[in-house]
Amino acid sequence: MFDKLIGNDDTKILLQRLAANGRVPQSLLFAGPEGVGKKLFAFELARLLLCGDGGCGTCSVCNRIGVFDIPKPEKGEDYDAVFLSDHPDVGIVLPYKRNLRVGAIRELEREAHFRPFEADKRIFVINDADKMNESSANALLKTLEEPPSTTHLILVTSRPDALLQTILSRCQVIRFAPVSAMAVENLLVSTGKFTLEDASLAARVSVGSVGKALDVDIQWFRQTRDSMFEIVRSAMVTGDVALMLQTSEQINDAKNKDRYEDTIAILESLVRDIFAISKGNDRNSLSHADIADSLFKLAGEVTTSRIEHWINEIEELQFNYLVNINRKIATDGLFAKMAA
Ligand SMILES: [Zn+2]
The missing domain is CATH 1.20.272 (Zinc Finger, Delta Prime; domain 3)
Structure with a gap:
């Protein structure tokens, strides 16, 4: 598994080992630069946890994880929600305009306490966790303090320093490093959408961020x-x-x-x-x-x-x-x- 993701090999090994031993912490914080694939790693971890075949990447479970149909927001309330992927035990909470709304975190608390629908666990990603204001952070703390045994929360952030100490201390922090320009360049060329020259430029200007490089x-x-x-x-x-x-x-x-x-x-x-x-x-x-x-x-x-x-x-x-x-x-x- 993780074979479609480039870079951060130590992190792959660590997560695989935790999953194999059934010791994935219930609260994780994925911290590292923008665009290195933290969210993709989170969904890959969800596949490891939910697929009966070690995160095979081809079964119906694996294929539905991380596939979302997220409505374009018209107002803040539209994001007071946990967006479930095509697999109903994997969801994500997203900020609306630089703000992870307290309504979304309360909804997360509710979802976190539901029994799994299909699998034996539920996994929720909190994207841009640094965008919580004080009331959102306090609402999340409640869930982090007594997480149901079937739920894993994965906070994702490029700015871990902006999180409250009380939140940090309740999560196991997994650090992500920038991906080398050469690795990004090779990946871009392999997509067939970039010439070598363009790939090299895109890789350099996106400084270790695969996500940004693909978007350039x-x-x-x-x-x-x-x-x-x-x-x-x-x-x-x-x-x-x-x-x-x-x-x-x-x-x-x-x-x-x-x-x-x-x-x-x-x-x-x-x-x-x-x-x-x-x-x-x-x-x-x-x-x-x-x-x-x-x-x-x-x-x-x-x-x-x-x-x-x-x-x-x-x-x-x-x-x-x-x-x-x-x-x-x-x-x-x-x-x-x-x-x-
Ligand atoms: Zn699978």
Whole structure:
């Protein structure tokens, strides 16, 4: 089992051993970077626990686990629910807009106490467990304190530090590491949807995250990177503030605004590459190694402290995603500071 998942081999071995010995803890926390497959591992563990044939991957039980039909939410209440997979003993709780709602956690408590329908266990995944507010966390604590013996809860998070200590202490933490760029690249090529060059780029820019790499829209990525590269060049070399403000307009318009955060992440990774070069790192360490020559040229134009200042400004903008900022104004402000 786990043979379709790449990376984190130690974790595979650990989970297989726990399952084989019937010692899978009732509360688990899967912690590790975004997109390395934590959720897929959770469903694979569910297959190990529920399939009569050690998680064969081909039977009806295995095939129905992790297959969901989740409605597009129209309002928060739509997510006050445990979504069951096609296998009714495996479910997931999902955040609605950055918030795991207390209604969903209460529903989870109810489901956790039901007897299994088909199997002898029930397994629930709590995705983005760090998105619980205080009342959600307290509601979950109740379930974690006295879990029914037939239920396993798997909390999934890329930000374990954001969880309450009382929750952490009730879960066995399983840590996930980033997946190597080479492994991601090989996987992308094997899908047949990526050329070698695109796979290599997608693997590098998604830093160890299989999920992100599979989702990269390479054409969009290249275009956006060109435009962010021009932002950096304008700020450093040409001083073309008008062009920068025009770009700010574009990335905030209706057509592009859903990709705003990804766009700023590309800007950030370019700036971080230039920072790395200015600190003497070599080209192989760069996210954008394929345009290393251009980045080296730019790095020659700027001081390390100025670049550091830019990184701080970008991080502050990203932090402000959490509050309701006017993104257009914030982007104008960022670009103006970069050009100053
Ligand atoms: Zn099976």
